[in-house]
Amino acid sequence: MAQDDRPLSPHLQVYRPQFTSILSILHRITGVALGLGALALVAWLAALAAGPEAFAVARGVARSWLGCLVLVGFTWALFYHLCNGIRHLFWDAGMGFELETARLSGYGVVAASVVLTALAWLAGILGSGGAS
């Protein structure tokens, strides 16, 4: 079918990557990753409802070093997608399209996502009264 030969959008290979285009595809990548995060949340809620034994297993997985690594990744993906999503909502309202504004808001989104991730984990670790 001729249809199968058409180029797929968005075209990731044919343009030179720029800061703003990398942020754009990161929005998509974090969105897809958060689909896995949503499954993890559903599993955690199911374990919570199933009782203390199932919950202990979920808690052990979450607190393993690999679990923590994945959860830090999910936290950053969530905050990035959230902050960049707010940036998108401003664009939807017709604001912030100037190249310089778009570049600056991009820096703001990256900085905010890192700071919020650090704050969330600091609050979690300090609040529970000890390391991980």
Next chain:
Amino acid sequence: MSRQENLRSRLGRVRGLGSAKEGAAHWWGQRLTAIALVPLTFWFTASLAGLWGASHGEVVAWMRGPVAPVMLIALLVAGLHHLQLGLQVVIEDYIHSETAKWTLVIVVKLGAALAAVIAIVAVLRTAFGA
């Protein structure tokens, strides 16, 4: 082009075709859930940070409070709806085989609905169970 098609208006010919299929409803649903998810996500991350290291009993006690089940179910409904709308666009952008595309879209939409039901029942069981 046959003579009969010539008699159709331009609007009549493009309606139901191309990029204007159901774009407005999809676009609007994506934005509406996005707006709802801004406060819900801040509440969710702050809550989970507060629950880090908590025991089963502590998390159950939290879930039996007045706020947690309401906010969690709102988060699950808005989040999973937002997720399936977004994944649909990704699938439509990158997968061109009609069969694979629609199979995946159906799996994603039904999967998100099933995940929402499982999670909401789990929340309600924890909040109101014996």
